[in-house]
Amino acid sequence: MNNYSIVTKDLTKRFGSFTATDAITFEVGQGEIFGFLGANGAGKTTAMRMLCGLLKPSSGEAKVAGYDIYTQTEQIKKRIGYMSQKFSLYEDLTVKENIRFYGGIYGLSNQQIKEKTHALLDRLQLEKEARQLVSSLPLGWKQKLSFSIALLHDPSIVFLDEPTGGVDPITRRQFWDLIYESADKGVTIFVTTHYMDEAEYCNRISIMVDGKIKALDTPAGLKKQFNAESMNDVFLQLARAKS
Amino acid sequence: MRTIFFILQKEFLQIFRNRSMLPIIFAMPVVQLLVLAFAANYEIKNLSIDVVDHDGGTWSRQLRDKLTASGYFSLYHQSANTAQAMEDLETGGADLILTIPRHFERDLVRENEVRVQLLVNAINGSKAGLAAGYASSIINDFNRRIRLDWLALDEDDAPAHFDVSYRYWYNPDMNYKYFMVPGILVVLVTMIGAFLSGMNIVKEKEMGTIEQLNVTPIRKIHFITGKLLPFWIIALFELAFGLTVGKLVFHLPVVGNIGWVFLFASVYLLVMLGLGLLISTFTDTQQQSMFITWFFLIIFVLMSGLFTPIESMPPWAQKITLFNPVAYFVKVIRMVMLKGSGWADIRYYLGVMLVFAVVLNGIAVWNYRKTV
């Protein structure tokens, strides 16, 4: 894995005297599914927002898709997809209109938008609902749609911020199928989650505590390192060590 | 450019899909124009007057008839009872009382001077001022006539005096609606420009969709343009719509070239959109943005010369109006429509508007950080 998608070195963000992310260093390879775990307030979201170019770091370095996050945020934005825990489609637009809008602002041509819309609706089996307002769809469908739209412009990396919150287990399973499908095509997936079973699906996981990365390995490696039965145990051990 | 097109398309879809939006765009202007034009009518006619006539002679009757025949006054009560008249004044039945003293006629001839009393209900100051003005000029006129009659004088025999004549230009019928309707249109356009544009941006914040847009390669400037342009278009459409309604209902005169109004409006709207944008940069909810906008707009509108002339403000307040965009547009729309002002007359004001637009939008864009 010489070809890294994300490289960070001592990436730090301070808000006043509070250090939200404290000198984190890691690499994510191309096509890897990288899990980003931590309790609420551990600094996951801050780290992710810096990588997406939404926040300027206080110090440290990072490259996303080969571009510097201080100076080349515009190039980064063209190559990443993003799906936040808050639902990010327009509820008062139809499925098709949302696809068209996001396709448009990523600079796809009309022909491309048309083809992609067709392919996307076909894959999600949403053809019948294409002309319905997004607000009328069940949550699970919205999430899948949201993810697919984040992939619309063929980004090389997708950031997913707690993508499956509040979704039933079957839909979550389907959602992960979509993730695998994309990863197989070489898209790097950077995902934060609270579900430990989801953590098991990742290629590698990092666990953040108080702004620092306390552990980083494959799920199997971590279980071995902490001598734990499941990811849940690993997580609890780290979280307890803190308090 | 294509990005802006996609944002525009999305905005229009959202605006027209919002059910509370359509009545705001189409019904509000009509209702506002009709209600405001009739309500904001300072045209002061039909003031009701009580005449307390202690004399009861021919001249006092003539004076009363002259007052009521003027069209400004209608007789509410005529009596010789002061207490009754005072009560009319107190209940608001009468706006003013004319008291003609006992021996009015006799004293006028014998003493050459007599006083009549005008009591004016002054709770509404401007109305009282005009009422007193009308009444005393009618009384003076009456005075001159009886003097000439009684002394059988010619105008030429009078002592040296100035002969003052008046001309009311541009609105000889003194139709107050011609004056109000263009001003009301300004308020209408302003509300669309400042209120809706500000709320529209804050809504993306409130819904969380702004987060999603921020990670896309949308340029700051494209996003803002795309968000504001729809309201620029809608507001100009509203102006055209309102002018049509004004023309049809109130037979509003258009002396000048209406193109100047639209030219000015298009720059003025940039100022208002900038204001909305600026407010949206430091508010988080639509409720806050609405309150703050409302606060500014009410000050702007009250200080714009729309309802009360700028001439009636003290000098310091007149200076403040130099920074009030609404005041400029109110002035210009009236100038063009009623007086036929053209490019040479409005270009200075247009320049001021351009400066406002650049400054406000500059601050707003600078304040609006894409990276939150």
Place this chain on the structure above:
Amino acid sequence: MQQFFVFVRKECYHIFRDKRTLLILFGMPLVLIILFGFAITNEIHHAQIAVLDQSRDSYSQRLVRKMTASRYFEVNRYLSSYKEIGPAFRQGDVKLVVVIPGRFAHSFEHEKVAAVQLLTDASDPNTATTLINYANAMIIQYQQELTGEIKLPLTIRSEIQMVYNPSLKGVFLFVPGVMTLILMLVSAMMTSITITREKELGTMEILLVSPLKPVMIIAGKVVPYIVLSFIISLIILAMGTWVFAMPVKGSLLLLLLECILFGLTALSLGILISSMTNSQQTAMMISLMGLMLPTVLLSGFVFPLESMPKPLQVVANVLPAKWFNIILKDVMLKGAGLRQVWMPTAILCGMTVFFLAVSIRKFKIRLS
């Protein structure tokens, strides 16, 4: 009862934590009163005039000097021909043109009459009339200076007295007006928004399953606003009396009670609105369009009711603000007691009961 107070305290937190809104709530009456009180007067200041003096003799120059010596007029420009009058008006600033024909002094001295022409921009009819009245008065004054006070035979002097408000200040109109406006804003608009917000966020459901009765919940939400609106009316009254020397001729107690009554009427309207809709935005729109606008326009606060067409005058009768304005003016300016204002008071009470009854019905239907 204790639960009730816990609830009221929660509402107070909501209100006092939103600093921006609070600032506007208290700032608005101050700004409005200052604006109305100081910035909007009934006197003309520095109206721009143009002079077309075709005589340029000592009389005409003194006349112009006389006019500009007052702070009412300011010469914006001197014109040299009739042709320049139109452009001067069209340029926008000039509101009055004084035309003095040639041989002015000569005519006055030898022909005993000299003409002066006043041309006004009557696109604003009232300002035009006022300007002519002012200019006319000054010209007559100048004439008397020239001729000396000549006693004309048969002179009727009109002695004008402004009653209730001798200084002609607008204070007496706008203090009650601002009060109605702000009470409407705080009591009706804020209440309707706060209740719908609770509905929108879904927290209303949680409150409804609590042991508190729905009536208590509504009462609890409303109590802080009653207090808030009462404090604001005190501020406005205090400013009116201290800054603008506005009298309170009637009983202060009666006045305060009437303020509370109107606060209640406005609150019941707010509750009614919130019972009709589930979204904050709609509540805001209904309050703004349905309450604020009519209150400003039709309560006789800014615009005299009498000069409105009959249909609008009839519509104005259903507005609580109209009746409250009547009460305020009568009690404050005319010293009326309950005996004089019983009718508007009874109307306000009736409206309050009616609005509450309707909204309780609506709420019941919704909840069941």
